Amino acid sequence: MHRIKIHNLLKSETPRANIVAKGWVRTKRNSSNFSFIEINDGSCLENLQIIADESLQNYEDIKKLTTGSAVAVSGNLIESQGKGQKWEVAVKAMEIISLAPDSYPLQKKRHTDEYLRTIAHLRPRTNKYGAIFRIRSELSFAIHRFFREKGFRYIHSPIITGSDCEGAGELFKVTTIDFENPPKKDGKIDYSRDFFGTEANLTVSGQLSAEMFALALGDVYTFGPTFRAENSNTRRHVSEFWMVEPEMAFCDLYEDVDIAEEMIKYLTTYVLEECSDDLKLFTRFVDKNLQSTLENIVQSEFKRIPYEEAVEILIKSGKNFNFDISFGKDLQTEHERYLTEEFFKKPVVVYNYPKNIKPFYMRLNDDNKTVAAMDVLVPRIGELIGGSQREERLSELESRLNETGLSKDNYWWYLDSRRFGTVPHSGFGLGFERLIMLVTGTNNIRDVIPFPRTPNSIEF
RNA sequence: UCCCCAGUAGCUCAGUUGGCAGAGCGAGUGGCUGUUAACCACUAAGUCCGCGGUUCGAGUCCGUGCUGGGGAGCCA
Incomplete structure (x- = not known):
């Protein structure tokens, strides 16, 4: 039976x-x-x-x-x-x-997250981690459902990329070169004799691929693993994580923010409705205010302010920040937290950042000093989403490449998209693990991914 | 990478001025009970993170390394 x-x-x-x-x-x-x-x-x-x-x-x-x-x-x-x-x-x-021997490491009592991390192969058998990974699964499904209902197409962007720089962080090298005996030319490693005939890396973003497909299929998204070789040791960073990246043709920055806000609310609502049993565990044992925090996200209108206004608020706050803030400087964690946790007490979207602190592909505004970038900041987590309207004008894009010291040759196909039928388009990236942290109240990102990869740690 | 904190039984921790290694939970054994974080009794369980030093004597003080956590930077 x-x-x-x-x-x-x-x-x-x-x-x-x-x-x-x-x-x-x-x-x-x-x-x-x-x-x-x-x-x-x-x-x-x-x-x-x-x-x-x-x-x-x-x-x-x-x-x-x-x-x-x-x-x-x-x-x-x-x-x-x-x-x-x-x-x-x-x-x-x-x-x-x-029959499990009495050395079974999980006891009939609560364990610390730190201990459970050392037995990550067994922790999904606990109530809390079972709940986290059921919610993770449900959220993945909800993401696909959200986009499908809105007519988006799901794109499988490559994991191995040849772009030597996509504007974000340190890269993991992908190679079959024998390190004991590497091929050399003029004293340097000769990557023309590597597997792909050139240097290759794990992707740090599917955005550039997604843009090409947005300019063909209209509204698209990617959802897959992403890799950053940064030596960052915080509760908000892992070396391998999953990112959701929608990309929309005929879409400006404000419509981009609309989608981001709608998506966060949709996903939060979905968890509230479909995962209520598991969610109760987190309200009870992890964060007593979780339910009201999530309801606040669903009901409140996200505050949207230009970067320049955010800076003014921070200056006028009278707060003694560790880092000074003025136009041209990026917002520090303490600034983001003040805006979203103390001043507005809800998700905040900051947009139109100075061009010098943002990557080349973001669209230059008419003021010539800011770009059409936007970050969605949420209480406790900080930056949940980073996005922008893309620079669709060929000449502007080329001069931005020059300014940032990137080679046009490596981006010939990217530039081609601005040559043939270019249109205004926008997109953003959402850190999937940070979303799970948000909806479960979990404090450490290592606890919302099955087997976390961080500097010096790849057990399991 | 930088700053701060921690490392003692399977887990969570206490350990006084430097003077015999402790508790709760878990586990084992027995008992009791429609129980539910069950209950009661008993038992076993230790490289006090590693290395070096100070001292008659170090879990405790000093140096150093490793591991973990928190914060910062970078970012999603």
């Missing part, structure tokens, strides 16, 4: 005879002549309580079941006589699939 997932059993409206459930033992309480065993199969947060009595032929073994063991039970789903759960299973037969 086929097993029924615990999630479905617990949703049952009526008792059900002869069901089969399989899962892992979370806890067990022995009575004189029977045992309460709670099993979890990962289909939901809740455990299924099963009652095994001494009439079972292998009851002596069942009495010795340990936390973490795997079992299959068959029996009747009946209304529970005890308080605390609606349903339980009166067992007719139980198979012990595997």
Whole structure:
């Protein structure tokens, strides 16, 4: 007989005879002549309580079941006589699939996140991490649903790229060169004899690819892994993360912000509605204000202010910041936090940044000193989204490349798109892990990705 | 990469002025009970992060390295 997932059993409206459930033992309480065993199969947060009595032929073994063991039970789903759960299973037969030794590292008590990080292969078996990764899965689906409902096409941008600079951060090199004996020319490594005949890297953004497809399919998005070789050690950075990057043709900066705001609200609403059981765990144990924080995001209108105004607010605040702020300087973490956590107390979109602190592809504004960039800042997380209207004018783009010291040759195909039927277009990148941090109240990004990769850490 | 904090039983931690290594939880054994963070009793469990130094004596003081955490920079 086929097993029924615990999630479905617990949703049952009526008792059900002869069901089969399989899962892992979370806890067990022995009575004189029977045992309460709670099993979890990962289909939901809740455990299924099963009652095994001494009439079972292998009851002596069942009495010795340990936390973490795997079992299959068959029996009747009946209304529970005890308080605390609606349903339980009166067992007719139980198979012990595997018995976990008492060295099983997960105990029937709360563990610290730091400890669980050292056993990242086992932590999805805990309530909290099970919930995080169910929510992560649901959010991934919601992203695709959001874009599909709006007529966007999903683009698989390459993970290995030949662009030697896309304007963002340090790159991971991809090579098959033998480091013991590298091919050399004029004393330097000869990448023309490397696998691709040139230097290659892991992608830091799918944006340039997405732009090419936006200029063909209209509205597109990418959603995939992204790599940064930066030696950053913070609770908001990992070396490998997932990024969502929509790109829209015939779209200016303000419409770009509209999409960003709509998307964050859609995804937050989705989690509130579809993951309410898992979400309750975070409200209870992680962040007491989580529910109201999320409702605030859904209901409030994001504050939109030009960079110049943001700087004025910061100067007038009278706050003693560690870093001085004035026009031309990038906003520091403390500035972002002040704006979104203290001054506006809701998500803030800062736009029209000075051109000297932003990459070459952002569209130059008429004032000639700012570009059509926008960042969505949210309380606690900081920058959740970074985006811009792209420079669609060939001559401006070429001079911006020159100013930033990048070679036109490497971008010939990118420039081609401005040569043939160029149109105003915009897009942004959303850090998927930061979104999960936001909706679950999780403080460390390493806890919302299955096996985090950070400087000096690639175990598992 | 820089600044700050921490590292003691499986986990979370206490450890006085430098003077015999401790608790709670977990685990094991037994008991009790429609239990649910079960309860009661007993038992086992330690390279006090590594190396070097000061001292009659170091978990404790000094130096150094490693690991983890927080903050900053960079960014999503």
